[in-house]
Amino acid sequence: MQKDVLDKFGESLMVNVRDYSITQWNKTINGQLKGETAQRVHPMISELSGDQKEILLSLVPEIVDTVLHHLLVLLEQDEDINVEVAAEGERMSSLREASDGLAGELYTEDGWIARFSRQIK
Secondary structure, eight states: OHHHHHHHHHHHHIIIIIIHHHHHHHHHHTTOOOSHHHHHHHHHHTTSOHHHHHHHHHHHHHHHHHHHHHHHHHHHHOTTOOOOEEETTEEESOTGGGOSOGGGGGOSTTSHHHHHOSOOO
């Protein structure tokens, strides 16, 4: 049951944080967003060649995954932070106790990225 709750957390993290962040930055790079950040970075990006934009687009998931990796390491190692997760009537009182390495849950062919993310590298 803890694995189900852990996977629910992972799925939410992939869809609501990873996928959303990658999509937002892809749209910013491609000039599809008009917000404050987009207006600030668009002049810099508009000077890049098509190949350079493709490189930038390929780096976005790598950068997002690095941030997620370090967030999960923090949640696992900092004893002052405790994340409790509930899903479908099950409650897990400590996220760190449900995994033998939270950051490792991201990777491999059966990790959270492969199973839950729509933004595959």
